[in-house]
Amino acid sequence: MLVTRNMVPGESVYGEKRISVETPEGGKVEYRVWNPFRSKLAAGILGGLDHIHIKPGAKVLYLGAASGTSVSHVSDIVGPEGLVYAVEFSHRPGRDLINMAKKRTNIIPIIEDARHPSKYRMLIGMVDVIFADVAQPDQARIITMNAHMFLKAAGHIVISIKANCIDSTVDAATVFAREVKELQQEKIKPQEQITLEPYERDHAIVVGRYVPFKV
Amino acid sequence: MGKHSGRDHKERAQPLARQHLGLLEKKKDYQLRAKDYRKKQARLKTMQEKARARNPDEFYHAMIKSGTDAKGRHVVQDRNKQFDATFLKLLKTQDQGYITMQKIMNEKKLERLRADTHIPLANQAHLETKGHTASPAKHTVFVDDEAAAASFDAAKHFNTHPSLLGRSWNRPTMDQLTQGDAATAALGAVPKALRHERAVHQREIVDRAYRVDRLARVEKEMTIQKHLMTKGPRKKAGKDDQGLDTYRWKPIRKK
Numbered sequence: 001m002l003v004t005r006n007m008v009p010g011e012s013v014y015g016e017k018r019i020s021v022e023t024p025e026g027g028k029v030e031y032r033v034w035n036p037f038r039s040k041l042a043a044g045i046l047g048g049l050d051h052i053h054i055k056p057g058a059k060v061l062y063l064g065a066a067s068g069t070s071v072s073h074v075s076d077i078v079g080p081e082g083l084v085y086a087v088e089f090s091h092r093p094g095r096d097l098i099n100m101a102k103k104r105t106n107i108i109p110i111i112e113d114a115r116h117p118s119k120y121r122m123l124i125g126m127v128d129v130i131f132a133d134v135a136q137p138d139q140a141r142i143i144t145m146n147a148h149m150f151l152k153a154a155g156h157i158v159i160s161i162k163a164n165c166i167d168s169t170v171d172a173a174t175v176f177a178r179e180v181k182e183l184q185q186e187k188i189k190p191q192e193q194i195t196l197e198p199y200e201r202d203h204a205i206v207v208g209r210y211v212p213f214k215v
Numbered sequence: 216m217g218k219h220s221g222r223d224h225k226e227r228a229q230p231l232a233r234q235h236l237g238l239l240e241k242k243k244d245y246q247l248r249a250k251d252y253r254k255k256q257a258r259l260k261t262m263q264e265k266a267r268a269r270n271p272d273e274f275y276h277a278m279i280k281s282g283t284d285a286k287g288r289h290v291v292q293d294r295n296k297q298f299d300a301t302f303l304k305l306l307k308t309q310d311q312g313y314i315t316m317q318k319i320m321n322e323k324k325l326e327r328l329r330a331d332t333h334i335p336l337a338n339q340a341h342l343e344t345k346g347h348t349a350s351p352a353k354h355t356v357f358v359d360d361e362a363a364a365a366s367f368d369a370a371k372h373f374n375t376h377p378s379l380l381g382r383s384w385n386r387p388t389m390d391q392l393t394q395g396d397a398a399t400a401a402l403g404a405v406p407k408a409l410r411h412e413r414a415v416h417q418r419e420i421v422d423r424a425y426r427v428d429r430l431a432r433v434e435k436e437m438t439i440q441k442h443l444m445t446k447g448p449r450k451k452a453g454k455d456d457q458g459l460d461t462y463r464w465k466p467i468r469k470k
């Protein structure tokens with residue numbers, strides 16, 4: 001079972017289970033169950049991704065936050081020292097996201113279209129990782145635009161690709177390969193790719209490194 | 216309420232002596248009966264006509280689609296053939312509301328199971344009996360050039376012991392292994408009881424997912440059949456992703 005340490009003990013975000021564990025020192029730590037059938041990032045982790053680059057203290061730009069199911073777990077991981085900028089353009093899930101951010105101070109909700117990063121430029125500093133799950137045909141462009149603007153050199157991108165959101169006429173592997181190529185042309189060096197069976201069909205997560213100039 | 220004037224007119228009733236014949240037939244009743252009779256006669260007549268004019272060499276699809284079964288009953292092969300017998304029975308005997316309820320119930324149970332059981336066991340055989348064709352997940356590592364690809368060492372890349380490569384989750388790194396603390400030792404072997412419990416959960420997940428899938432199909436087929444019972448010209452418009460026929464109705468302008 002995959003869990004993250006709950007930053008706000010005693011509260012569930014979307015009805016997930018919580019597990020409380022006593023530490024040897026006599027304190028209590030609470031964990032929240034992270035369901036890979038509901039979160040692609042969790043599916044990637046259980047599928048064996050080597051690195052997700054999201055770690056305690058990291059600054060993460062999360063594109064396509066929806067109502068914040070996965071964002072809440074990312075917020076657990078980066079902890080109080082880290083930051084999650086959560087971008088979502090749809091207002092309805094955006095409301096839930098904002099409500100969640102009230103309790104989780106390391107989340108900065110941004111209700112904007114990720115296609116226009118300059119609109120929220122003022123709100124965001126440089127980040128270590130960009131995670132994207134926007135499920136749009138032009139997602140590669142959305143991600144690289146944001147990377148050029150906010151990602152540190154040698155920072156990482158982690159993107160989730162849903163094949164039939166991009167092109168439903170060819171098979172999934174072809175779509176993944178095409179997306180990887182598109183990222184390469186924009187100075188992102190792919191590192192690993194994993195498909196998300198059995199949790200999702202025709203989905204993949206690609207991890208890459210941003211190399212804006214040769215060293 | 217309608218306008219009511221004058222006195223009520225009572226209908227003439229069947230005389231007592233003729234009571235055994237049922238209600239007294241009125242002109243209106245007779246007209247209906249006569250019309251029905253004439254319609255049936257006309258139909259019989261055209262059928263007789265057709266039978267007489269039949270060309271014995273002509274081909275009809277029904278000739279190859281229909282036949283007699285083992286007991287000599289006339290059967291027509293139809294679209295329902297795509298379902299196995301149990302579901303066909305279900306289709307005919309149960310109503311759609313029940314199917315929908317069952318589907319939702321199974322979906323909920325499935326969701327709950329999945330929330331608790333994350334780690335799949337590779338029980339491919341069981342998956343396949345349930346019609347799963349999902350290929351196992353594929354992990355690709357990108358390297359710089361051909362030479363690097365040729366000399367790629369997975370264990371080294373993932374910094375783990377070669378024997379642990381088959382495991383996608385809880386794969387300790389070499390550093391964790393050499394430190395050998397109690398926590399990593401625990402990662403090594405999964406207790407038998409836990410393994411058993413997981414296997415049982417896995418099985419139930421697969422079974423329920425299969426059931427939800429079948430129920431969704433039956434539900435859809437029922438909807439199609441319900442629509443097919445309505446009037447209006449329609450055409451087959453290919454098959455959907457589940458292999459069921461889809462139809463298109465000709466748009467009718469409503470006044």
Ligand SMILES: C[S@@+](CC[C@H](N)C(=O)[O-])C[C@H]1O[C@@H](n2cnc3c(N)ncnc32)[C@H](O)[C@@H]1O
Nearest residue numbers: 039064066069070088089090113114115133134
């Ligand atoms: C597949 S959902 C993300 C689910 C979420 N990552 C999770 O696991 O909980 C994709 C989301 O991206 C949002 N989205 C799509 N295009 C976007 C854009 N251009 N800018 C911002 N958000 C976008 C959609 O509104 C949708 O909520």
